[in-house]
Amino acid sequence: MSPTLAERQKIRQDEIITAARRCFRASGFHAASMSQIASEAKLSVGQIYRYFSNKDAIIEEMIRRIIDSRIEEMQGKTLVEGMPEALASRMTLNEDDDALMLEMSAEATRNPQVATMLIEAEARMFANACTHLKKQFPHLSDEHIRCCVEITAVMIEGTIYRRLTPLKVPSEQLRPIYQDILNMLFTAK
Amino acid sequence: MSPTLAERQKIRQDEIITAARRCFRASGFHAASMSQIASEAKLSVGQIYRYFSNKDAIIEEMIRRIIDSRIEEMQGKTLVEGMPEALASRMTLNEDDDALMLEMSAEATRNPQVATMLIEAEARMFANACTHLKKQFPHLSDEHIRCCVEITAVMIEGTIYRRLTPLKVPSEQLRPIYQDILNMLFTAK
Numbered sequence: 001m002s003p004t005l006a007e008r009q010k011i012r013q014d015e016i017i018t019a020a021r022r023c024f025r026a027s028g029f030h031a032a033s034m035s036q037i038a039s040e041a042k043l044s045v046g047q048i049y050r051y052f053s054n055k056d057a058i059i060e061e062m063i064r065r066i067i068d069s070r071i072e073e074m075q076g077k078t079l080v081e082g083m084p085e086a087l088a089s090r091m092t093l094n095e096d097d098d099a100l101m102l103e104m105s106a107e108a109t110r111n112p113q114v115a116t117m118l119i120e121a122e123a124r125m126f127a128n129a130c131t132h133l134k135k136q137f138p139h140l141s142d143e144h145i146r147c148c149v150e151i152t153a154v155m156i157e158g159t160i161y162r163r164l165t166p167l168k169v170p171s172e173q174l175r176p177i178y179q180d181i182l183n184m185l186f187t188a189k
Numbered sequence: 190m191s192p193t194l195a196e197r198q199k200i201r202q203d204e205i206i207t208a209a210r211r212c213f214r215a216s217g218f219h220a221a222s223m224s225q226i227a228s229e230a231k232l233s234v235g236q237i238y239r240y241f242s243n244k245d246a247i248i249e250e251m252i253r254r255i256i257d258s259r260i261e262e263m264q265g266k267t268l269v270e271g272m273p274e275a276l277a278s279r280m281t282l283n284e285d286d287d288a289l290m291l292e293m294s295a296e297a298t299r300n301p302q303v304a305t306m307l308i309e310a311e312a313r314m315f316a317n318a319c320t321h322l323k324k325q326f327p328h329l330s331d332e333h334i335r336c337c338v339e340i341t342a343v344m345i346e347g348t349i350y351r352r353l354t355p356l357k358v359p360s361e362q363l364r365p366i367y368q369d370i371l372n373m374l375f376t377a378k
Contacts, residue, residue, distance in 0.1 A: 025298070025299060026299060027219055027220075027299075028217050028218075028219040028220065028295065028296070028299075029217075030216055030217040030219070030220045031216075031217065031219045031220040087343075099295070099298040099299075102291070102294055102295045102298065103295045103298075105291055105295075105350065105353055106217065106288070106291045106292045106294075106295040107217070108353050109214070109288040109291065109292075109353070110214060110215060110216075110217075110288075115353065118353055118354060119353075119354050119355065122351075122354040123354070123357075126357055143358075143362060146357055146358045146362075147358050147362050147363055147366055150356070150357065150358045150363060151363070151366060151367070151370075153347070153351065154276075154343075154344055154347035154348055154351060155343055155344065155347055156347070157346075157347040157350045157351060158342070158343035158344055158345070158346040158347025158348070158350065159343050159347070161294065161346045161347065161350055162311075162339075162342065162343060162346060164294055164297050164298070164304065164307055164308075165307060165308050165311040165312070166308065167339070168312075168315055168335055168339065169332075169335045169336050169339045173332060173336050174336055174339060174340070177336055177340060177374070178340070180373060181340075181370055181373070184369060184370070184373065185366070
C-alpha cells in the first residue's frame with residue numbers, strides 16, 4: 001500500500017527538519033538561509049514554504065522535537081539514580097541536540113521570537129520534570145520540588161555547557177560529591 | 190602631550206574590539222564579516238588587517254579580555270561568600286560578555302580554532318580559580334579543590350545559561366540550598 005497524503009507530508013517534514021539541523025550545525029541559525037535548507041533537503045524553496053512559513057517555524061518544530069525526546073527520555077527513569085554518574089562523566093543524550101540548543105540560546109540573545117520559543121520549551125520541560133519528581137518523592141512539597149528541578153537543571157545544563165572543554169577531575173572523584181548534593185536535595189523539606 | 194604611537198595603537202585596537210563585539214552580538218560570529226566590523230569601527234578593511242590578521246584573531250583577543258576581567262573580578266572576592274545569593278538570583282557580571290561567550294561556545298561546536306581558544310581560556314580560568322581557592326582553604330587537598338572548582342563552575346555556567354528563561358522559584362528559597370551545597374563542598378576532605 002502506498003503512503004497516504006498525511007504520511008507523505010510527515011516524511012517530507014522530517015526531511016526538511018533533518019536538512020535544517022545540518023545547515024544550522026554548519027553555519028549557525030543566523031547565517032543559514034531557507035534556500036540553503038531547501039538545497040540540503042533537495043527541494044525547491046517553494047516546496048519548503050508549503051511546510052514551513054519561515055525559518056523561525058522550522059526552528060520551532062526542531063526545538064519541539066528535541067524537548068519531546070528529552071521529556072520521553074526522562075519518563076523512563078528514576079531521575080536521581082543514574083544522575084551522579086551522568087553529571088560526573090558529563091554524559092549526554094545527543095551531542096547534536098546539545099549543540100543545536102546552544103545555537104538556539106545564542107540566537108535567543110538577539111532574536112525575541114527565538115527567545116520566546118526557548119522560554120516556552122523550558123517551561124514545558126520544567127513542568128514535566130516537576131510532575132515526574134513529585135511521583136517519585138510524593139512527600140516533598142511542591143515548592144521544594146521546584147527548587148530541586150531548578151538546581152538539577154542548573155547542574156545538567158552547566159555540565160552540557162562545559163562538555164566543550166576537557167574534564168580536569170577524574171569522574172570517580174566527582175561522582176560521590178554529586179551523589180551527596182542530590183541526596184541533600186531530595187531529602188527533608 | 191599627544192598620545193604615543195603605542196597609545197594610539199591601543200586605542201585603535203580597543204575600538205576594533207568594541208565594534209566586533211557589537212557585530213557579533215547583532216549577527217553571530219559566523220555571519221559577521223571583517224568588512225562589517227570595519228564599517229562598524231569606521232575604519233577601512235585594510236586598517237583592520239593592520240591590527241588583526243583575521244576574524245579568529247579578533248575573537249581570541251575578545252575572549253582574552255573577557256577572561257581577564259572574570260579573573261580580576263574573582264581576585265577581589267572570598268569566592269564562597271556572595272555565591273549562594275549570586276546563584277539563587279542568577280546574578281551576572283556582564284550580560285554582553287555572557288552572550289558573547291554563549292556565541293563563542295556555539296561557534297566552537299563547528300570551528301576547531303574557536304574550540305581551541307575556548308579550551309585555553311577555560312584552562313586559564315580553572316587554574317586561577319584553584320590557586321585562589323587554595324589560599325582561602327589551605328587545608329583542602331589539591332584534588333578536592335579541583336572538584337570544588339569544577340562543580341562551582343558547573344553551577345555558575347548552568348545559571349548563566351538558564352538566565353535566558355525566567356526563574357520559576359523565588360530566589361529566597363534557592364539561596365539556603367545553594368548555601369548548603371557550597372558548605373558541603375568546602376568542608377572536609
